[in-house]
Amino acid sequence: MKLQGKTAIVTGGASGFGAGIAAKFVAEGARVLIADINGAAAKSMANEIGGGTVSHAANMALGDDVKKLTEAAIDAFGHIDILVNNAGVTHLPAAMEDITEEDFDRVLAVNTKSVFWSAKYIIPHMKSRQTGAVLNVASTAGVSPRPRLSWYNSSKGWMITATKSMAVELAPNGVRVNALNPVAGETPLLKSFMGEDTPEMRAKFLSTIPIGRFSTPQDMGAAAAFLCSDEAGMITGICMEVDGGRCI
Numbered sequence: 001m002k003l004q005g006k007t008a009i010v011t012g013g014a015s016g017f018g019a020g021i022a023a024k025f026v027a028e029g030a031r032v033l034i035a036d037i038n039g040a041a042a043k044s045m046a047n048e049i050g051g052g053t054v055s056h057a058a059n060m061a062l063g064d065d066v067k068k069l070t071e072a073a074i075d076a077f078g079h080i081d082i083l084v085n086n087a088g089v090t091h092l093p094a095a096m097e098d099i100t101e102e103d104f105d106r107v108l109a110v111n112t113k114s115v116f117w118s119a120k121y122i123i124p125h126m127k128s129r130q131t132g133a134v135l136n137v138a139s140t141a142g143v144s145p146r147p148r149l150s151w152y153n154s155s156k157g158w159m160i161t162a163t164k165s166m167a168v169e170l171a172p173n174g175v176r177v178n179a180l181n182p183v184a185g186e187t188p189l190l191k192s193f194m195g196e197d198t199p200e201m202r203a204k205f206l207s208t209i210p211i212g213r214f215s216t217p218q219d220m221g222a223a224a225a226f227l228c229s230d231e232a233g234m235i236t237g238i239c240m241e242v243d244g245g246r247c248i
């Protein structure tokens with residue numbers, strides 16, 4: 001029970017990695033609020049996970065939504081120990097000049113501005129308590145980018161630098177900030193990275209992962225539970241590959 005007595009917000013927790021992280025946190029003793037733009041899916045995932053998990057509909061790209069989410073979490077739990085900035089989207093693979101401005105703005109708003117809003121509304125609460133753990137879900141895309149996903153890759157590179165910058169600034173306030181860099185994973189988002197879900201495309205992606213399989217929500221849950229627990233009390237500013245050796 002690594003997270004006994006802790007409270008956590010997991011954004012994008014209605015699906016994929018976020019759902020795996022939320023389920024593992026509950027199994028480790030945390031009380032979890034799933035925040036997702038898809039309120040119905042968040043509610044149903046909260047029910048599926050059980051253990052007192054609650055849900056809140058929020059578009060993490062919008063400041064007002066993140067402000068209301070912060071209030072809802074404090075109402076539900078009294079305080080927030082852990083924030084997992086996991087909500088993220090991609091554009092479909094294409095030459096960089098063919099990606100539309102609309103797609104660029106959407107990817108940047110969800111993958112980067114959400115972190116800005118969470119810093120505005122959730123970090124002051126953690127600073128006032130002189131304790132907290134933030135985990136940003138970045139990607140191997142920010143370390144070893146694949147072609148045709150340029151603006152998605154760049155958004156994750158931004159998140160990696162944001163993680164280090166937040167970590168160094170918040171360390172004196174007792175708030176640790178780390179990131180996970182997952183490799184391609186078995187979630188609904190995988191098809192969008194591959195462009196098409198065919199055996200050939202899967203084989204192409206798998207050939208770049210030495211361990212020979214896609215990552216899973218359980219892999220992310222295990223890594224997230226450690227980094228957000230007190231066992232990782234001396235770890236801040238790391239962006240940890242959970243990638244089966246892809247970035248070696």
Ligand SMILES: NC(=O)c1ccc[n+]([C@@H]2O[C@H](COP(=O)([O-])OP(=O)(O)OC[C@H]3O[C@@H](n4cnc5c(N)ncnc54)[C@H](O)[C@@H]3O)[C@@H](O)[C@H]2O)c1
Pocket residue numbers: 011012013014015016017018035036037038041058059060061086087088089110137138139140181182183184185186187188189190193
């Ligand atoms: N799946 C992969 O291959 C992979 C690899 C590396 C990194 N990642 C990152 O992991 C994170 C989770 O991805 P996933 O694969 O689980 O995707 P997913 O599509 O399964 O889940 C993403 C969740 O985020 C929610 N969401 C989307 N936009 C939102 C917004 N504006 N506000 C709140 N919630 C929003 C969705 O409704 C969904 O429930 C993302 O940040 C993604 O970039 C994924």
